[in-house]
Amino acid sequence: xxxxxxxxxxxxxxxxxxxxxxxxxxxxxxxxxxxxxxxxxxxxxxxxxxxxxxxxxxxxxxxxxxxxxxxxxxxxxxxxxxxxxxxxxxxxxxxxxxxxxxxxxxxxxxxxxxxxxxxxxxxxxxxxxxxxxxxxxxxxxxxxxxxxxxxxxxxxxxxxxxxxxxxxxxxxxxxxxxxxxx
DNA sequence: CGCTAGATGAGA
DNA sequence: CTCATCTAGCGA
Numbered sequence: 001x002x003x004x005x006x007x008x009x010x011x012x013x014x015x016x017x018x019x020x021x022x023x024x025x026x027x028x029x030x031x032x033x034x035x036x037x038x039x040x041x042x043x044x045x046x047x048x049x050x051x052x053x054x055x056x057x058x059x060x061x062x063x064x065x066x067x068x069x070x071x072x073x074x075x076x077x078x079x080x081x082x083x084x085x086x087x088x089x090x091x092x093x094x095x096x097x098x099x100x101x102x103x104x105x106x107x108x109x110x111x112x113x114x115x116x117x118x119x120x121x122x123x124x125x126x127x128x129x130x131x132x133x134x135x136x137x138x139x140x141x142x143x144x145x146x147x148x149x150x151x152x153x154x155x156x157x158x159x160x161x162x163x164x165x166x167x168x169x170x171x172x173x174x175x176x177x178x179x180x181x182x
Numbered sequence: 183c184g185c186t187a188g189a190t191g192a193g194a
Numbered sequence: 195c196t197c198a199t200c201t202a203g204c205g206a
Contacts, residue, residue: 040189049189055202077200079190096189126190167189 003144010144010151011067015041015086015093022084022095024160028150029132029143032108034100034122035154040167042083043093049167050093061085062092065140072129072139079126080135084143098125100132 010025011018019041027036042050044062051058051073061071067087071094075081083094100122102109109121109131122128129135143149154160 042189051189057202073189074200076188076190076198078198081189083189094189098189124190 006151006153007066007068007144009153011084011086011095012088013086014088014090015043015095018084018086019095020162020164022097023162024154024157026103026150026152026154027097027100027132028104029134029138030105030108030148032102032105032132033150034102034104034128034131036097036099037101038097038099040096040098041086041093042096043091045091047093052093061140062087066142068142068144070134070138070141070143072134072136074136075126080129081125082129082134082138096125097128099123100128102131 010022013021019039022036022039025036026033028034044050044052047053051071052062058071061069062085065071065085067085069085071083071085072080073083081096083096086093086095102118102121106118106121110116112133113121113127113131115121120127122131141149143151
């Protein structure tokens with residue numbers, strides 16, 4: 001499987017589809033990794049909550065980066081959130097990673113998070129970035145092409161039930177709790 | 183310029 | 195429920 005195939009599979013579809021399909025995938029950085037269990041889709045078109053709606057910089061980012069690039073930004077003045085850029089014929093946008101089920105490097109996560117309970121390590125968009133060590137300097141990078149990053153599809157897709165609900169922090173689109181297992 | 187909402191998390 | 199902490203966008 002080539003990087004370009006993965007890019008197409010993961011990030012060159014409609015943002016809503018990408019967000020749903022990203023569930024169950026593994027996301028890792030360095031020695032830490034986890035299974036994606038919650039995502040949100042943001043669409044360039046018709047979505048006032050998408051950064052491209054208000055921010056020129058987000059529009060420039062979208063124009064100048066390829067699908068799969070990391071869009072990382074600081075929220076509430078102190079929390080880094082990570083999105084993956086999605087570009088396709090059926091729409092551009094972003095997939096926000098809202099939660100992971102930590103699977104590797106728990107010890108390092110605990111130190112970074114100053115928190116021992118596994119369920120509190122990556123159970124939020126800003127918790128997981130802290131646990132994986134993601135911050136502003138990852139903004140614009142291409143995780144599919146970088147060794148320190150890991151993005152892999154689920155071993156087995158059967159048994160993954162995806163629940164769809166409204167977004168958090170503002171109304172609309174998709175959100176979702178776990179129910180993985182292969 | 184000054185003002186403030188915002189894709190949040192921790193702690194009382 | 196409050197507070198921490200800061201940047202882009204908006205109105206004056």
